[in-house]
Amino acid sequence: MIRLYHSPLSPFCRKVRLVLAEKRLEVELVEERYWEKSVEFMRRNPAGKVPVLRIDGKTLTESAPICEYLDERFTDPPLIPKGTDSRYEVRRLIAWFDDKFHHEVTANLLYERVNKKLTGAGYPDSTKIKTGAKAIKYHLDYMGWLLEQRRWLAGDNMTLADFAGAAHLSSLDYISDVDWNRNGNVREWYAKIKSRPAFRSLLADQVPSFPPPPHYADLDF
Known part of the structure; x- marks a missing residue:
């Protein structure tokens, strides 16, 4: 049994969830109120952050190494390419979303x-809200x-970079903070990835006191 301690709108948790679903791995989702820093949770991850993955008796933390672990262990389908240059570009874009995009927009x-x-x-x-609305x-x-030159964010094939970007944008789309009319290429890319079976559990998320907009789970926006 694979168990993921997560928070529904966390883009870092969503990235891991997308990888698990794309690999068709059965997982038990445990919603974690990480901000309460319970003794049990702090034992699982002294950093006090989600996601935390339990697999085969091991506890894994930090979304980027969790995703790479899953991709190396469960190789079908591959989400990180083999070529040195291609791997670099995937990792560069993951860092872009999880660092720059996260601090300028998501936060x-x-x-x-x-x-x-x-x-x-x-x-x-x-x-801060005005700053984020401008930065996005x-x-x-x-x-x-990027998408003017490529079929997917990092190249011709879907990779973990696409899941990193989609994880952040889907969290923001839940609160109607993405202008999908700003760029047709981005809208088309998101429609493609949003339509994948791996996305279904994300589109079913419900956060108390924060209902999603009608278009959130609509595959045609």
Whole structure:
């Protein structure tokens, strides 16, 4: 049995969930109120973060190495290419989303609008929300530029880089913070990845007090 301790709208957890689903691995999802830092959870991960994956008696933490572990152990379908240059580009884009996009966009929009209320951390900071709303335009334009040259974000095949990008954007789409009309290439790319069976559990997520918009689970937007 594989067990994933997660938070539904966490893009890092969503990335791992997409990999597990794409590999057709059965997993038990355990929603974790990580901000409460329970003794049991801190024993699983002293960093106090999700995701945490339990597999074959081992406890794995941090989304990027978890995803690479799963891809190396369960090789069908491969999500990280073999070529040195191709692997670099996948890892570069994963770092882009999980670092730059996360700090400039996700933390300023999702965390301010949703996480603060869920964790009792106060009221949203309107300045941060405005900063995130401005920054996401730049990121969508960059993704559109990449997709002018490639079928998928990192090349001609779908990779873990696409799951990293889709994990962040799907979390933001849940709160209607993505302008899908800004770039047709990005909209088409997201429609492709959103239609995959691996995405179904994400589209079924429901967060108390935060209902998703009608288009969230609509494969045609």
